[in-house]
Amino acid sequence: MAANSRLTVAVHALAWLALAQRQGRDQLTSDQVAASVNTNPVIIRRSLGDLRRAGLVSVRHGPGAGWSLARPAEEISLVQVYDAVERDPLFGMHRSEPNLECPVGKGIRPALGSIYDGAEQALRRELGRTSIADVLRQTLQVS
Amino acid sequence: MAANSRLTVAVHALAWLALAQRQGRDQLTSDQVAASVNTNPVIIRRSLGDLRRAGLVSVRHGPGAGWSLARPAEEISLVQVYDAVERDPLFGMHRSEPNLECPVGKGIRPALGSIYDGAEQALRRELGRTSIADVLRQTLQVS
DNA sequence: AGTTTCTGTAACATCCTTTGTTACAGGAGG
DNA sequence: CCTCCTGTAACAAAGGATGTTACAGAAACT
Numbered sequence: 001m002a003a004n005s006r007l008t009v010a011v012h013a014l015a016w017l018a019l020a021q022r023q024g025r026d027q028l029t030s031d032q033v034a035a036s037v038n039t040n041p042v043i044i045r046r047s048l049g050d051l052r053r054a055g056l057v058s059v060r061h062g063p064g065a066g067w068s069l070a071r072p073a074e075e076i077s078l079v080q081v082y083d084a085v086e087r088d089p090l091f092g093m094h095r096s097e098p099n100l101e102c103p104v105g106k107g108i109r110p111a112l113g114s115i116y117d118g119a120e121q122a123l124r125r126e127l128g129r130t131s132i133a134d135v136l137r138q139t140l141q142v143s
Numbered sequence: 144m145a146a147n148s149r150l151t152v153a154v155h156a157l158a159w160l161a162l163a164q165r166q167g168r169d170q171l172t173s174d175q176v177a178a179s180v181n182t183n184p185v186i187i188r189r190s191l192g193d194l195r196r197a198g199l200v201s202v203r204h205g206p207g208a209g210w211s212l213a214r215p216a217e218e219i220s221l222v223q224v225y226d227a228v229e230r231d232p233l234f235g236m237h238r239s240e241p242n243l244e245c246p247v248g249k250g251i252r253p254a255l256g257s258i259y260d261g262a263e264q265a266l267r268r269e270l271g272r273t274s275i276a277d278v279l280r281q282t283l284q285v286s
Numbered sequence: 287a288g289t290t291t292c293t294g295t296a297a298c299a300t301c302c303t304t305t306g307t308t309a310c311a312g313g314a315g316g
Numbered sequence: 317c318c319t320c321c322t323g324t325a326a327c328a329a330a331g332g333a334t335g336t337t338a339c340a341g342a343a344a345c346t
Contacts (some may be wrong), residue, residue, distance in 0.1 A: 003235035062315035092146035102179040107285035122269035139250035205344035
């Protein structure tokens with residue numbers, strides 16, 4: 001399918017939380033985050049909800065409530081974000097079971113499975129090299 | 144979106160062509176490939192059409208027609224297949240432009256762009272390590 | 287040349303995912 | 317207890333992937 005923007009939204013939200021924290025604003029509401037990402041607050045709550053379940057952010061209820069990083073931005077890597085928000089594997093297998101009478105049809109799925117696993121690990125390893133603090137640094141360099 | 148199965152279908156077709164060639168059958172029709180993949184022949188023609196445009200397979204028309212590998216299976220790597228069939232980038236950017244008044248909204252897209260590029264390169268590098276001949280070998284090992 | 291066989295592609299249906307939106311119950315500070 | 321904001325359900329809209337039918341066109345073989 002078309003590439004989704006979940007990782008982008010989650011990283012944007014985290015970078016914004018990191019910057020706000022640095023500026024002394026300890027909490028941001030989903031409305032405030034949505035205003036920067038330019039989307040609906042529910043989208044942000046869904047995304048930050050995933051990150052909360054992964055232990056990357058925490059939330060406070062009641063008046064003056066909002067979201068904040070659960071740990072320093074240096075210690076949140078993009079692979080953790082990726083794992084938190086991305087459910088589907090990178091490459092899909094056949095929609096309907098291939099023909100098991102054919103030697104290729106019979107053996108292709110386990111073979112592709114381990115190849116795809118390796119590719120996904122390579123991707124995750126690369127994402128692990130970058131932290132939210134790195135993203136924020138590069139983001140602010142542009143302006 | 145949901146992970147698509149384009150790479151899977153294309154690699155399956157190529158592995159099947161490689162095996163058929165080894166068995167002395169120099170051409171396979173889209174019907175024959177579709178029977179192994181268990182899908183509609185048009186899906187196969189679309190996929191093999193992409194691979195033909197990338198120079199990986201060639202096609203013969205007329206009676207006794209069909210598809211064959213344009214080069215040895217050892218010399219077709221999965222990254223070439225990936226590039227041939229996958230159009231969208233791995234990670235999507237924001238659907239609607241982020242708020243450029245916000246420092247994060249302003250700088251996040253170029254920052255993410257280069258990070259995503261690096262991740263995609265790592266993925267492609269890993270896919271480049273495996274050839275269709277490797278896939279066929281692993282596929283036949285299972286049965 | 288004509289016939290046959292299979293490709294190439296348009297057109298359309300269906301299904302599923304993503305994103306956006308409204309609405310509202312519920313939790314937790316003050 | 318009140319208020320503010322989260323958490324989530326429910327639904328709509330839009331887009332992509334896959335499957336299907338149909339048919340024009342290319343090329344081998346006679």
